Amino acid sequence: MNPPCGRCNKPVYPTEKINCLDKYWHKGCFSCEVCKMALSMTSYKGFEKKPYCSMHYPKTSFTIVTDTPENLRLKQQSMLNSQEEFEKSRGVKKTQDQISNIKYHEEFEKSKIRSDAPPPENRQDYEEQPSSPERFSQPAGQMRTAAVAPHSGGKRYQAMYSYVSAEADEVSLQEGDLILDVEPIDEGWMFGLNQRTGQRGMLPANYVRPV
Numbered sequence: 001m002n003p004p005c006g007r008c009n010k011p012v013y014p015t016e017k018i019n020c021l022d023k024y025w026h027k028g029c030f031s032c033e034v035c036k037m038a039l040s041m042t043s044y045k046g047f048e049k050k051p052y053c054s055m056h057y058p059k060t061s062f063t064i065v066t067d068t069p070e071n072l073r074l075k076q077q078s079m080l081n082s083q084e085e086f087e088k089s090r091g092v093k094k095t096q097d098q099i100s101n102i103k104y105h106e107e108f109e110k111s112k113i114r115s116d117a118p119p120p121e122n123r124q125d126y127e128e129q130p131s132s133p134e135r136f137s138q139p140a141g142q143m144r145t146a147a148v149a150p151h152s153g154g155k156r157y158q159a160m161y162s163y164v165s166a167e168a169d170e171v172s173l174q175e176g177d178l179i180l181d182v183e184p185i186d187e188g189w190m191f192g193l194n195q196r197t198g199q200r201g202m203l204p205a206n207y208v209r210p211v
Contacts, residue, residue, distance in 0.1 A: 005029050021049045031188075032056055037204050038188045043166035055161050055207075154181035157192065157208040171201040179208055 002011040006023030007030070018025040020041065031038050034056035044051040047058050159177040171194050173179075182192035185202065193200045 007031075020044070021046045021051065023049065035206050036188070037206055040166060053204075054164065155183070155192075156180055156211050157182045157190075158211045159208050161207045163204060163207050165201070167202075169201050171199050171203045172197070173203060173207060178211070179203065182208075 002013055003017075003024040004010065005012050005026050006021070007025060010026070012024045012026055016027050018027055018030050018041070020030070028038070030040075030044070030051060032044075032053040033050050035053060037053050039051050039053060043053070045054060045057040046052070052058065157179040159173040159175055159179065161173070162175050163173040165172045171179075171192070173194065174196070177197075178195040179192040180195055182190050184190050184205070188205055189202050190205045190208070191200075191202055
């Protein structure tokens with residue numbers, strides 16, 4: 001006897017059977033619980049024995065820990081330790097500032113004896129002045145190499161969500177990507193060219209919108 005489908009409860013015959021999440025599915029019924037996008041054995045994510053796409057997979061939430069007397073004691077101990085570390089760091093910083101101040105005055109007196117050279121603080125300011133921006137500017141030719149070649153026309157779509165390809169013939173998307181030469185294949189899937197990556201292949205129709 002053929003087992004029932006986990007989605008439509010109709011019999012599943014061996015030629016169209018998918019065994020996953022302790023259930024049997026028709027290939028067309030194995031889709032996301034939220035957006036109904038068609039899934040495969042490599043692209044689904046299971047939650048409570050139901051398939052989801054990566055975009056609509058339920059997020060787990062963390063429980064709040066009750067403030068028991070032991071937790072409160074540990075919390076107070078942690079705050080005291082942090083306060084002690086802060087006071088120690090302040091003492092170290094104060095000592096370092098005093099040493100730096102003494103060294104500065106020593107260098108200043110030495111510079112007055114040697115010549116009328118500016119004090120160390122002024123020399124440091126001069127040495128830290130940024131170099132001419134022309135040294136770091138890139139040639140205009142290199143700046144223009146990132147220009148995108150014009151597309152060949154056809155329907156244009158834009159990605160609303162990011163999508164990681166699960167098969168070799170699929171196209172990965174990032175939110176905002178422009179998809180060119182889009183052609184519908186069947187319900188839930190389209191074929192097009194990602195202008196950003198130059199990759200051509202199949203992509204989920206519910207992840208893009210026409211522009």
